Amino acid sequence: MMEFFQWLENTGFSTWVRESPSVFAFPVILLLHTVGMALCVGISAGINLRVLGFAPGLRLSPLEKLFPILWVGFWINAITGTVLVMQDATNKLRNPDFFVKMVFIALALVVLRMIKNRVFKDPQLDRVPLGSNVKVLAILSLFFWLGAITCGRLLAYVGPVGGLG
Protein backbone atom coordinates (compact mmCIF):
# COMPACT_ATOMS: atom_id res chain seq x y z
CA MET A 1 0.00 0.00 0.00
CA MET A 2 2.79 2.38 0.96
CA GLU A 3 4.41 1.82 -2.45
CA PHE A 4 1.19 2.89 -4.08
CA PHE A 5 1.01 6.04 -1.95
CA GLN A 6 4.61 6.83 -2.81
CA TRP A 7 3.97 6.28 -6.51
CA LEU A 8 0.93 8.56 -6.29
CA GLU A 9 2.96 11.21 -4.55
CA ASN A 10 5.81 11.02 -7.03
CA THR A 11 3.91 11.14 -10.30
CA GLY A 12 4.97 14.08 -12.45
CA PHE A 13 1.73 15.87 -11.78
CA SER A 14 1.92 15.48 -7.99
CA THR A 15 5.50 16.69 -7.99
CA TRP A 16 4.56 19.70 -10.07
CA VAL A 17 1.69 20.59 -7.74
CA ARG A 18 3.90 20.25 -4.69
CA GLU A 19 7.11 21.79 -5.89
CA SER A 20 6.37 24.21 -8.70
CA PRO A 21 6.97 27.83 -7.72
CA SER A 22 4.04 28.75 -9.97
CA VAL A 23 1.12 30.34 -8.21
CA PHE A 24 -1.14 28.13 -10.33
CA ALA A 25 0.20 24.97 -8.73
CA PHE A 26 -0.46 24.47 -5.02
CA PRO A 27 -1.76 27.96 -4.10
CA VAL A 28 -4.51 28.17 -6.72
CA ILE A 29 -5.57 24.55 -6.21
CA LEU A 30 -5.96 25.19 -2.48
CA LEU A 31 -7.75 28.48 -3.26
CA LEU A 32 -10.23 26.63 -5.47
CA HIS A 33 -10.76 24.17 -2.63
CA THR A 34 -11.72 27.11 -0.39
CA VAL A 35 -14.03 28.63 -3.00
CA GLY A 36 -15.66 25.25 -3.58
CA MET A 37 -16.18 24.92 0.17
CA ALA A 38 -17.81 28.34 0.33
CA LEU A 39 -20.19 27.46 -2.53
CA CYS A 40 -21.09 23.99 -1.30
CA VAL A 41 -21.21 24.42 2.48
CA GLY A 42 -22.37 28.03 2.33
CA ILE A 43 -25.44 27.37 0.19
CA SER A 44 -26.15 24.20 2.10
CA ALA A 45 -25.98 26.14 5.38
CA GLY A 46 -28.25 28.85 3.98
CA ILE A 47 -30.91 26.29 3.04
CA ASN A 48 -30.55 24.56 6.41
CA LEU A 49 -30.99 27.83 8.30
CA ARG A 50 -34.10 28.61 6.26
CA VAL A 51 -35.48 25.14 7.01
CA LEU A 52 -34.80 25.76 10.70
CA GLY A 53 -37.05 28.81 10.57
CA PHE A 54 -34.67 31.73 10.05
CA ALA A 55 -35.66 34.32 7.43
CA PRO A 56 -39.28 33.08 7.35
CA GLY A 57 -40.30 35.54 4.62
CA LEU A 58 -38.03 33.79 2.15
CA ARG A 59 -39.88 31.23 0.05
CA LEU A 60 -38.17 27.86 -0.04
CA SER A 61 -39.10 26.67 -3.51
CA PRO A 62 -36.90 29.11 -5.50
CA LEU A 63 -33.96 28.09 -3.35
CA GLU A 64 -33.93 24.80 -5.23
CA LYS A 65 -32.35 26.68 -8.13
CA LEU A 66 -29.27 27.14 -6.00
CA PHE A 67 -28.52 23.42 -5.93
CA PRO A 68 -26.54 23.51 -9.22
CA ILE A 69 -24.16 26.06 -7.66
CA LEU A 70 -23.86 23.88 -4.60
CA TRP A 71 -22.93 20.91 -6.81
CA VAL A 72 -20.44 22.99 -8.79
CA GLY A 73 -18.80 23.77 -5.46
CA PHE A 74 -18.88 20.12 -4.47
CA TRP A 75 -17.24 18.91 -7.69
CA ILE A 76 -14.61 21.64 -7.58
CA ASN A 77 -13.74 20.29 -4.17
CA ALA A 78 -13.90 16.64 -5.16
CA ILE A 79 -11.36 17.34 -7.92
CA THR A 80 -9.07 19.75 -6.10
CA GLY A 81 -9.33 17.58 -2.99
CA THR A 82 -8.17 14.53 -4.93
CA VAL A 83 -5.18 16.49 -6.23
CA LEU A 84 -4.34 17.77 -2.75
CA VAL A 85 -4.44 14.24 -1.35
CA MET A 86 -2.39 12.85 -4.25
CA GLN A 87 0.48 15.30 -3.80
CA ASP A 88 0.82 14.33 -0.14
CA ALA A 89 -0.54 10.77 -0.29
CA THR A 90 1.92 9.16 2.11
CA ASN A 91 0.81 11.55 4.85
CA LYS A 92 -2.83 12.24 4.08
CA LEU A 93 -3.84 8.64 3.36
CA ARG A 94 -2.30 7.48 6.62
CA ASN A 95 -3.97 10.22 8.65
CA PRO A 96 -7.11 9.03 10.48
CA ASP A 97 -8.31 12.63 10.50
CA PHE A 98 -8.59 12.48 6.70
CA PHE A 99 -10.92 9.48 6.86
CA VAL A 100 -13.01 11.10 9.58
CA LYS A 101 -13.38 14.05 7.21
CA MET A 102 -14.48 11.74 4.39
CA VAL A 103 -17.08 10.13 6.66
CA PHE A 104 -18.42 13.56 7.62
CA ILE A 105 -18.69 14.52 3.94
CA ALA A 106 -20.43 11.26 3.06
CA LEU A 107 -22.93 11.76 5.88
CA ALA A 108 -23.45 15.40 4.87
CA LEU A 109 -24.22 14.31 1.30
CA VAL A 110 -26.70 11.66 2.43
CA VAL A 111 -28.50 14.19 4.61
CA LEU A 112 -28.42 16.75 1.77
CA ARG A 113 -30.20 14.27 -0.51
CA MET A 114 -32.77 13.52 2.18
CA ILE A 115 -33.43 17.24 2.65
CA LYS A 116 -33.73 17.71 -1.09
CA ASN A 117 -36.23 14.86 -1.39
CA ARG A 118 -38.30 15.70 1.66
CA VAL A 119 -38.36 19.49 1.39
CA PHE A 120 -38.15 20.39 -2.26
CA LYS A 121 -40.06 17.46 -3.73
CA ASP A 122 -42.99 18.17 -1.42
CA PRO A 123 -45.91 19.66 -3.41
CA GLN A 124 -47.12 21.34 -0.20
CA LEU A 125 -43.84 23.29 0.04
CA ASP A 126 -44.27 26.91 1.25
CA ARG A 127 -47.92 26.19 2.01
CA VAL A 128 -47.69 24.14 5.17
CA PRO A 129 -45.08 24.55 7.93
CA LEU A 130 -42.11 22.20 7.80
CA GLY A 131 -42.19 19.15 10.05
CA SER A 132 -39.77 18.60 12.88
CA ASN A 133 -38.18 15.69 10.97
CA VAL A 134 -36.65 17.94 8.35
CA LYS A 135 -35.49 20.34 11.03
CA VAL A 136 -33.54 17.52 12.63
CA LEU A 137 -32.05 16.80 9.21
CA ALA A 138 -31.07 20.46 8.85
CA ILE A 139 -29.30 20.42 12.22
CA LEU A 140 -27.53 17.19 11.28
CA SER A 141 -26.48 18.68 7.97
CA LEU A 142 -24.99 21.76 9.68
CA PHE A 143 -23.21 19.50 12.15
CA PHE A 144 -21.72 17.22 9.46
CA TRP A 145 -20.46 20.13 7.37
CA LEU A 146 -19.00 21.74 10.47
CA GLY A 147 -17.25 18.46 11.24
CA ALA A 148 -15.91 18.21 7.71
CA ILE A 149 -14.48 21.75 7.81
CA THR A 150 -12.95 21.22 11.23
CA CYS A 151 -11.31 17.93 10.21
CA GLY A 152 -10.12 19.54 6.99
CA ARG A 153 -8.49 22.39 8.83
CA LEU A 154 -6.97 19.99 11.36
CA LEU A 155 -5.28 18.04 8.55
CA ALA A 156 -2.60 20.72 8.69
CA TYR A 157 -2.06 20.08 12.39
CA VAL A 158 -2.71 16.48 13.45
CA GLY A 159 -1.37 13.12 12.36
CA PRO A 160 1.47 12.88 9.89
CA VAL A 161 1.78 16.39 8.48
CA GLY A 162 3.69 17.20 5.34
CA GLY A 163 4.14 20.27 3.22
CA LEU A 164 1.83 23.24 3.43
CA GLY A 165 -1.63 23.05 4.99
Add this chain to the structure above:
Amino acid sequence: MESLNLAHLHLLLNHLPTIGFGIALGVYIIALVARSDALKRISLILFFLIAVMALPTFTSGGAAERVLCPENKCAEGVSPEMIRIHEDWALLAFLLMEATGFFAWLALWQLRKSSQLASWNWAVVLLLSLVTVSLMATAAGYGSEIRHPEIRPSETASSAMLLCADTPGVARCIGAVVAGNTGVAWLWPAAETVHFIGLCLLFAVVLVVNLRLLGMAKGLSFKALYQLLPFGMLGFAINLITGMMFFLAAPGQYVNNIEFHRKVALIVAAGINVLYFMLVDEDWSIGPDDNAPARTKIAAVFAICLWVGILYYGHMLPFLGNAF
Protein backbone atom coordinates in the same frame (compact mmCIF):
# COMPACT_ATOMS: atom_id res chain seq x y z
CA MET B 1 9.26 54.22 1.54
CA GLU B 2 6.20 52.08 1.67
CA SER B 3 6.23 51.71 5.44
CA LEU B 4 6.77 55.44 5.80
CA ASN B 5 3.60 55.91 3.81
CA LEU B 6 1.82 53.49 6.12
CA ALA B 7 2.80 55.49 9.19
CA HIS B 8 1.47 58.59 7.48
CA LEU B 9 -1.62 56.64 6.50
CA HIS B 10 -2.22 55.84 10.17
CA LEU B 11 -1.88 59.51 11.11
CA LEU B 12 -4.25 60.42 8.31
CA LEU B 13 -6.84 57.71 8.96
CA ASN B 14 -7.01 58.10 12.74
CA HIS B 15 -8.95 61.34 12.40
CA LEU B 16 -11.91 59.42 11.02
CA PRO B 17 -12.68 57.24 14.05
CA THR B 18 -12.02 60.12 16.45
CA ILE B 19 -13.32 63.34 14.92
CA GLY B 20 -15.58 61.65 12.37
CA PHE B 21 -17.19 59.43 14.95
CA GLY B 22 -17.73 62.40 17.25
CA ILE B 23 -19.50 64.24 14.42
CA ALA B 24 -21.63 61.16 13.67
CA LEU B 25 -22.63 60.96 17.33
CA GLY B 26 -23.51 64.67 17.31
CA VAL B 27 -25.73 64.21 14.25
CA TYR B 28 -27.30 61.15 15.87
CA ILE B 29 -28.18 62.99 19.08
CA ILE B 30 -29.60 65.94 17.12
CA ALA B 31 -31.64 63.47 15.06
CA LEU B 32 -33.04 61.83 18.20
CA VAL B 33 -33.91 65.17 19.76
CA ALA B 34 -35.38 66.63 16.54
CA ARG B 35 -37.06 63.29 15.66
CA SER B 36 -35.73 63.61 12.14
CA ASP B 37 -35.75 60.32 10.23
CA ALA B 38 -33.48 61.69 7.50
CA LEU B 39 -30.86 62.76 10.03
CA LYS B 40 -31.12 59.44 11.84
CA ARG B 41 -30.39 57.62 8.62
CA ILE B 42 -27.45 59.88 7.82
CA SER B 43 -25.91 59.31 11.24
CA LEU B 44 -26.40 55.53 10.95
CA ILE B 45 -24.66 55.59 7.57
CA LEU B 46 -21.82 57.62 9.09
CA PHE B 47 -21.46 55.19 11.99
CA PHE B 48 -21.27 52.26 9.58
CA LEU B 49 -18.78 53.91 7.21
CA ILE B 50 -16.52 55.01 10.05
CA ALA B 51 -16.63 51.51 11.54
CA VAL B 52 -15.49 50.21 8.14
CA MET B 53 -12.68 52.75 7.98
CA ALA B 54 -11.61 51.88 11.53
CA LEU B 55 -10.25 48.56 10.20
CA PRO B 56 -7.43 50.10 8.10
CA THR B 57 -6.90 52.64 10.88
CA PHE B 58 -6.24 49.90 13.42
CA THR B 59 -4.17 47.67 11.16
CA SER B 60 -2.02 50.55 9.89
CA GLY B 61 -1.15 51.26 13.52
CA GLY B 62 1.05 48.16 13.60
CA ALA B 63 2.92 49.42 10.55
CA ALA B 64 3.31 52.85 12.14
CA GLU B 65 4.88 51.19 15.19
CA ARG B 66 7.41 49.47 12.96
CA VAL B 67 8.36 52.81 11.45
CA LEU B 68 8.87 54.38 14.87
CA CYS B 69 10.47 51.31 16.43
CA PRO B 70 12.23 49.25 13.72
CA GLU B 71 13.42 45.90 15.12
CA ASN B 72 11.92 46.77 18.50
CA LYS B 73 14.36 49.67 18.99
CA CYS B 74 12.39 52.85 19.28
CA ALA B 75 13.61 56.13 17.88
CA GLU B 76 14.68 58.95 20.19
CA GLY B 77 11.73 60.48 21.98
CA VAL B 78 9.35 57.59 21.30
CA SER B 79 7.84 55.84 24.28
CA PRO B 80 7.32 52.09 23.73
CA GLU B 81 5.20 51.83 26.89
CA MET B 82 2.94 54.51 25.52
CA ILE B 83 2.58 52.57 22.27
CA ARG B 84 1.37 49.54 24.25
CA ILE B 85 -1.14 51.62 26.23
CA HIS B 86 -2.31 53.30 23.04
CA GLU B 87 -2.71 49.91 21.35
CA ASP B 88 -4.75 48.48 24.22
CA TRP B 89 -7.16 51.41 24.31
CA ALA B 90 -7.33 51.44 20.52
CA LEU B 91 -8.20 47.74 20.48
CA LEU B 92 -10.99 48.24 22.99
CA ALA B 93 -12.28 51.29 21.12
CA PHE B 94 -12.06 49.38 17.84
CA LEU B 95 -14.12 46.50 19.25
CA LEU B 96 -16.83 48.85 20.49
CA MET B 97 -16.76 50.82 17.23
CA GLU B 98 -17.28 47.65 15.20
CA ALA B 99 -20.19 46.75 17.48
CA THR B 100 -21.65 50.23 16.91
CA GLY B 101 -21.19 49.81 13.17
CA PHE B 102 -22.90 46.43 13.27
CA PHE B 103 -25.94 47.72 15.14
CA ALA B 104 -26.07 50.86 12.98
CA TRP B 105 -26.17 48.61 9.93
CA LEU B 106 -28.82 46.47 11.60
CA ALA B 107 -30.85 49.63 12.20
CA LEU B 108 -30.57 50.57 8.51
CA TRP B 109 -31.62 47.03 7.65
CA GLN B 110 -34.58 47.16 10.04
CA LEU B 111 -35.62 50.50 8.51
CA ARG B 112 -36.04 48.57 5.26
CA LYS B 113 -38.59 46.26 6.75
CA SER B 114 -40.64 48.95 8.42
CA SER B 115 -40.27 52.70 8.58
CA GLN B 116 -40.44 52.45 12.35
CA LEU B 117 -37.43 51.05 14.05
CA ALA B 118 -37.30 48.86 17.09
CA SER B 119 -36.73 51.25 19.96
CA TRP B 120 -34.17 48.94 21.58
CA ASN B 121 -31.78 49.41 18.68
CA TRP B 122 -31.82 53.21 18.93
CA ALA B 123 -30.81 52.87 22.56
CA VAL B 124 -28.16 50.24 21.75
CA VAL B 125 -26.56 52.42 19.08
CA LEU B 126 -26.67 55.46 21.37
CA LEU B 127 -25.11 53.61 24.29
CA LEU B 128 -22.43 51.91 22.19
CA SER B 129 -21.48 55.10 20.39
CA LEU B 130 -21.21 57.07 23.64
CA VAL B 131 -18.88 54.45 25.13
CA THR B 132 -16.93 54.22 21.87
CA VAL B 133 -16.39 57.97 21.68
CA SER B 134 -14.92 58.11 25.17
CA LEU B 135 -12.69 55.06 24.57
CA MET B 136 -11.58 56.48 21.24
CA ALA B 137 -10.74 59.82 22.84
CA THR B 138 -8.64 58.02 25.46
CA ALA B 139 -6.87 55.99 22.77
CA ALA B 140 -6.22 59.12 20.72
CA GLY B 141 -4.94 60.94 23.79
CA TYR B 142 -2.40 58.21 24.52
CA GLY B 143 -1.55 58.00 20.83
CA SER B 144 -0.63 61.68 20.72
CA GLU B 145 1.69 61.16 23.70
CA ILE B 146 3.77 58.50 21.95
CA ARG B 147 5.93 61.24 20.46
CA HIS B 148 6.00 63.37 23.59
CA PRO B 149 8.35 61.82 26.11
CA GLU B 150 7.88 64.71 28.52
CA ILE B 151 4.38 63.42 29.26
CA ARG B 152 5.02 60.03 30.79
CA PRO B 153 2.32 57.79 32.13
CA SER B 154 2.40 57.51 35.89
CA GLU B 155 1.78 53.79 35.69
CA THR B 156 3.70 51.65 33.25
CA ALA B 157 1.75 49.38 30.97
CA SER B 158 1.27 46.10 32.67
CA SER B 159 -0.63 43.06 31.62
CA ALA B 160 -3.78 42.62 33.60
CA MET B 161 -3.67 38.91 32.97
CA LEU B 162 -1.43 36.47 34.76
CA LEU B 163 -1.55 34.38 31.61
CA CYS B 164 1.32 36.27 30.02
CA ALA B 165 2.96 38.26 32.75
CA ASP B 166 6.07 39.02 30.69
CA THR B 167 4.11 40.56 27.84
CA PRO B 168 3.32 44.24 28.22
CA GLY B 169 -0.13 45.29 27.15
CA VAL B 170 -3.41 43.43 26.84
CA ALA B 171 -3.36 43.44 23.03
CA ARG B 172 0.10 41.80 22.98
CA CYS B 173 -1.11 39.36 25.62
CA ILE B 174 -4.12 38.32 23.52
CA GLY B 175 -1.75 37.96 20.60
CA ALA B 176 0.62 35.78 22.60
CA VAL B 177 -2.23 33.52 23.72
CA VAL B 178 -3.58 33.12 20.18
CA ALA B 179 -0.10 32.45 18.83
CA GLY B 180 0.26 29.61 21.30
CA ASN B 181 3.13 31.20 23.25
CA THR B 182 1.39 30.52 26.53
CA GLY B 183 0.81 26.84 25.91
CA VAL B 184 -2.66 27.05 24.35
CA ALA B 185 -1.68 25.44 21.07
CA TRP B 186 -5.20 24.78 19.78
CA LEU B 187 -6.45 28.36 19.68
CA TRP B 188 -4.90 29.38 16.35
CA PRO B 189 -6.12 26.30 14.44
CA ALA B 190 -9.53 26.60 16.11
CA ALA B 191 -9.75 30.26 15.07
CA GLU B 192 -8.81 29.24 11.51
CA THR B 193 -11.65 26.72 11.46
CA VAL B 194 -14.11 29.30 12.73
CA HIS B 195 -12.75 31.76 10.13
CA PHE B 196 -13.66 29.20 7.45
CA ILE B 197 -17.16 28.76 8.86
CA GLY B 198 -17.69 32.53 8.87
CA LEU B 199 -16.42 32.59 5.30
CA CYS B 200 -19.03 30.01 4.23
CA LEU B 201 -21.83 31.99 5.83
CA LEU B 202 -20.70 35.30 4.35
CA PHE B 203 -19.86 34.04 0.89
CA ALA B 204 -23.10 32.07 0.55
CA VAL B 205 -25.22 35.13 1.36
CA VAL B 206 -23.18 37.31 -1.00
CA LEU B 207 -23.66 34.77 -3.78
CA VAL B 208 -27.33 34.03 -3.22
CA VAL B 209 -28.35 37.70 -2.96
CA ASN B 210 -26.23 38.93 -5.85
CA LEU B 211 -26.90 36.02 -8.19
CA ARG B 212 -30.61 36.61 -7.69
CA LEU B 213 -30.07 40.28 -8.57
CA LEU B 214 -28.31 39.17 -11.73
CA GLY B 215 -31.35 37.10 -12.69
CA MET B 216 -30.67 33.65 -11.27
CA ALA B 217 -33.15 31.99 -8.91
CA LYS B 218 -36.04 34.19 -9.91
CA GLY B 219 -39.07 33.65 -7.77
CA LEU B 220 -37.38 35.28 -4.84
CA SER B 221 -38.38 38.85 -4.12
CA PHE B 222 -35.74 41.29 -3.08
CA LYS B 223 -37.48 41.98 0.18
CA ALA B 224 -37.49 38.30 1.12
CA LEU B 225 -33.89 37.91 0.04
CA TYR B 226 -32.81 40.75 2.28
CA GLN B 227 -33.71 38.67 5.30
CA LEU B 228 -30.52 36.77 4.57
CA LEU B 229 -28.28 39.83 4.91
CA PRO B 230 -27.88 39.64 8.71
CA PHE B 231 -26.49 36.11 8.28
CA GLY B 232 -23.86 37.49 5.94
CA MET B 233 -23.12 40.23 8.45
CA LEU B 234 -22.86 37.59 11.19
CA GLY B 235 -20.35 35.71 9.03
CA PHE B 236 -18.41 38.94 8.60
CA ALA B 237 -18.45 39.59 12.35
CA ILE B 238 -17.13 36.07 13.02
CA ASN B 239 -14.34 36.62 10.52
CA LEU B 240 -13.51 40.09 11.78
CA ILE B 241 -13.04 38.72 15.30
CA THR B 242 -11.01 35.67 14.25
CA GLY B 243 -9.11 37.77 11.70
CA MET B 244 -8.14 40.27 14.39
CA MET B 245 -6.96 37.35 16.53
CA PHE B 246 -4.53 36.37 13.77
CA PHE B 247 -3.50 39.99 13.34
CA LEU B 248 -2.75 40.41 17.04
CA ALA B 249 -0.97 37.07 17.24
CA ALA B 250 1.40 37.69 14.36
CA PRO B 251 1.35 41.36 13.36
CA GLY B 252 4.73 40.96 11.69
CA GLN B 253 3.09 38.77 9.07
CA TYR B 254 0.56 41.37 8.11
CA VAL B 255 1.61 44.96 8.71
CA ASN B 256 4.02 45.17 5.80
CA ASN B 257 2.36 42.50 3.67
CA ILE B 258 1.03 43.92 0.42
CA GLU B 259 -1.52 41.09 0.08
CA PHE B 260 -2.95 42.03 3.45
CA HIS B 261 -3.18 45.71 2.47
CA ARG B 262 -5.06 44.75 -0.67
CA LYS B 263 -7.38 42.56 1.34
CA VAL B 264 -8.17 45.38 3.79
CA ALA B 265 -8.70 47.84 0.92
CA LEU B 266 -11.15 45.44 -0.72
CA ILE B 267 -13.00 44.94 2.59
CA VAL B 268 -13.47 48.72 2.80
CA ALA B 269 -14.78 48.74 -0.78
CA ALA B 270 -17.13 45.84 0.02
CA GLY B 271 -18.42 47.79 3.03
CA ILE B 272 -19.32 50.69 0.77
CA ASN B 273 -20.85 48.22 -1.68
CA VAL B 274 -23.19 46.71 0.92
CA LEU B 275 -24.28 50.22 1.87
CA TYR B 276 -25.48 50.75 -1.71
CA PHE B 277 -28.05 48.00 -1.25
CA MET B 278 -29.21 49.56 2.01
CA LEU B 279 -29.70 52.97 0.45
CA VAL B 280 -31.27 52.49 -2.98
CA ASP B 281 -35.01 52.49 -2.46
CA GLU B 282 -36.32 51.16 -5.74
CA ASP B 283 -34.53 47.84 -5.37
CA TRP B 284 -36.75 46.97 -2.47
CA SER B 285 -39.79 46.86 -4.69
CA ILE B 286 -38.30 44.25 -7.02
CA GLY B 287 -40.93 41.52 -7.14
CA PRO B 288 -40.32 37.75 -7.20
CA ASP B 289 -39.99 37.54 -10.99
CA ASP B 290 -38.79 41.05 -11.86
CA ASN B 291 -35.47 42.03 -13.34
CA ALA B 292 -33.22 44.23 -11.26
CA PRO B 293 -32.28 47.63 -12.76
CA ALA B 294 -28.96 47.77 -14.61
CA ARG B 295 -27.07 49.73 -11.96
CA THR B 296 -28.12 47.26 -9.29
CA LYS B 297 -26.76 44.49 -11.49
CA ILE B 298 -23.50 46.38 -11.77
CA ALA B 299 -23.37 46.71 -7.99
CA ALA B 300 -24.07 42.96 -7.72
CA VAL B 301 -21.19 42.11 -10.08
CA PHE B 302 -18.95 44.38 -8.00
CA ALA B 303 -20.06 42.66 -4.81
CA ILE B 304 -19.20 39.18 -6.10
CA CYS B 305 -15.85 40.33 -7.53
CA LEU B 306 -14.93 42.19 -4.32
CA TRP B 307 -15.62 39.18 -2.10
CA VAL B 308 -13.83 36.77 -4.43
CA GLY B 309 -10.93 39.24 -4.31
CA ILE B 310 -10.98 39.33 -0.51
CA LEU B 311 -11.00 35.54 -0.41
CA TYR B 312 -8.17 35.45 -2.95
CA TYR B 313 -5.91 37.88 -1.11
CA GLY B 314 -6.69 36.28 2.22
CA HIS B 315 -5.84 32.89 0.81
CA MET B 316 -2.70 34.15 -0.88
CA LEU B 317 -1.27 35.65 2.33
CA PRO B 318 1.03 32.64 2.86
CA PHE B 319 2.00 32.31 -0.79
CA LEU B 320 2.54 35.77 -2.23
CA GLY B 321 3.18 37.58 1.03
CA ASN B 322 5.10 36.38 4.04
CA ALA B 323 2.34 35.05 6.29
CA PHE B 324 1.67 31.44 7.10
